Amino acid sequence: MTTAVRLLHPFTGDVILFPPLSSILLQLAKLGCFISDFNKIQHTRFVRASVSVNLVGTVSMMLALTSLDRVVYASTGNRQWTPTSWKMKHLYSALPFGGSLYVVDGGWGLEPSRILRIDPPEDSNPSSWSVIPPQMVTQCPVELLRMPQLAECNSELLLVGYDNRHSRIVLFWVADLLKGVTTMQLTSIGDQAIFIGGRNMVVNSKSLPSVQGNSITIFNEIGGGLAGRGTLPLYDLGSGTWSQGFDGHFLDGPMPRPYSLVLHVATCCQRLFWNSGKIMCFNTDVGLGAEE
Numbered sequence: 100m101t102t103a104v105r106l107l108h109p110f111t112g113d114v115i116l117f118p119p120l121s122s123i124l125l126q127l128a129k130l131g132c133f134i135s136d137f138n139k140i141q142h143t144r145f146v147r148a149s150v151s152v153n154l155v156g157t158v159s160m161m162l163a164l165t166s167l168d169r170v171v172y173a174s175t176g177n178r179q180w181t182p183t184s185w186k187m188k189h190l191y192s193a194l195p196f197g198g199s200l201y202v203v204d205g206g207w208g209l210e211p212s213r214i215l216r217i218d219p220p221e222d223s224n225p226s227s228w229s230v231i232p233p234q235m236v237t238q239c240p241v242e243l244l245r246m247p248q249l250a251e252c253n254s255e256l257l258l259v260g261y262d263n264r265h266s267r268i269v270l271f272w273v274a275d276l277l278k279g280v281t282t283m284q285l286t287s288i289g290d291q292a293i294f295i296g297g298r299n300m301v302v303n304s305k306s307l308p309s310v311q312g313n314s315i316t317i318f319n320e321i322g323g324g325l326a327g328r329g330t331l332p333l334y335d336l337g338s339g340t341w342s343q344g345f346d347g348h349f350l351d352g353p354m355p356r357p358y359s360l361v362l363h364v365a366t367c368c369q370r371l372f373w374n375s376g377k378i379m380c381f382n383t384d385v386g387l388g389a390e391e
Contacts, residue, residue, distance in 0.1 A: 106150065106160065115158055117173050120146070123164070123180045130182060132167065149195035151219040159219045161200050163193035170200060170217055172228060184230050187215070194249040194299065196256055201236070201273075203247050203258075212239045212247050214258070214273060237276045244269045250299045252291055259295060259315060268315050268334045287336060288313055309360045313337050316361065331361065 102120035107113075147163040159174040168187040171180040191212065192203040200217040214236040220228035239247055244260030251257065256273035270285040290304045292311060296318025304312030315334045333342050 104160070106158065115175060117160055118177060118179050120180075122178075123162075123171055123182065126171070126180055126182050127167070127169070130184065132169075147193035147195070147200070149198065149200040149219070151198035153222050155222075157222075161217060161219060163190060163200055163202060163217075165190045165193060170202075170233075172220060174220070174225070181229050183228075185232055187233075191246070192248045192299070194251060194256070196251060201249055201256060202233070203249060209241055211241055213237075214239065214249075214276075237273065239271075239276060240281075243281055244271070248295050248299055249273075250293055250295070250301055252288060252293065252301045257285075257288075257293075257301075259293060259299075267339055268336070270315075270336070285336070292316065294318065307360060311335070 104117040104120060106115040106117065108115075145165045147165065149161045149163075151159050151161075153159070157175050159172060161170055161172045162180070163170050168190045169183055171182045173180045187202070187204045188210075189205055190202055191205070194201050198219060202215050202217065204213045204215050205211065215233040216236050217233045239258065239260075242263060244258065244262065245265065247258050247260035249256060250259055258271045258273055258276065260269055261267070262269050270288070271281075271283065272285070275281075275283045288301075290312040291301050292304050292307075292313070293315045294300050294302070295315060302310060304310045311333065313336045315336060317332050317334070330343065334340075335342070
């Protein structure tokens with residue numbers, strides 16, 4: 100397995116090489132964070148990236164290591180990643196937005212979740228980046244929503260989570276929470292459809308006719324939640340009702356054919372089950388990565 104990191108410019112075809120992910124582990128060891136060989140692949144697989152370019156053209160990339168609760172960065176020409184000296188309590192969700200990384204920290208049990216913003220290093224003093232703590236954007240009480248996830252919808256930050264009973268989905272604009280408005284739960288996102296999983300994404304149902312608009316699809320890869328492990332429960336925001344995105348279980352395959360576009364979009368959100376455009380599943384006889 101290669102841990103090379105490359106950034107591709109989609110219009111010019113230019114490629115920028117960054118230090119390999121394996122070098123992160125050496126830097127973390129200097130901070131007292133030692134990772135066993137068994138866990139190295141897992142910790143370097145679950146990352147979220149944010150890219151920024153300064154006025155002189157230097158490209159910087161920040162990676163949120165969700166399973167390690169840390170953030171690292173590297174710029175053009177760097178030979179290694181620089182990790183933060185601080186560590187979050189529980190990095191639950193991360194999303195690039197406006198050149199910064201927005202993360203959800205905490206949100207387990209009775210602990211309120213915090214929305215934090217991590218900016219790229221300043222050009223004048225990049226060496227100080229590792230010790231500068233993240234900026235708290237806002238805090239979200241557990242009675243408002245649980246297990247919150249960040250998503251970008253219509254160029255704004257959206258917070259998606261469950262209610263106290265885990266029976267329905269609640270949504271808030273982060274901008275409203277910043278204003279202290281906690282009563283403005285969204286009841287419609289129009290033609291947009293949100294997919295929550297390893298990668299949160301929003302698509303427009305007008306461009307993808309087989310995708311239901313004004314809906315949230317949850318990728319239940321492990322715990323299963325209400326609908327069970329390996330399912331795609333779909334929440335209709337307008338009616339407040341649940342249904343299944345497809346029949347069957349994508350983890351324990353074989354999955355029923357024909358494959359729907361929804362299934363492809365959902366598995367594209369999760370790197371564990373996506374490879375070269377093929378549907379991936381967990382087959383108990385073959386193991387992780389059995390192709391369908």
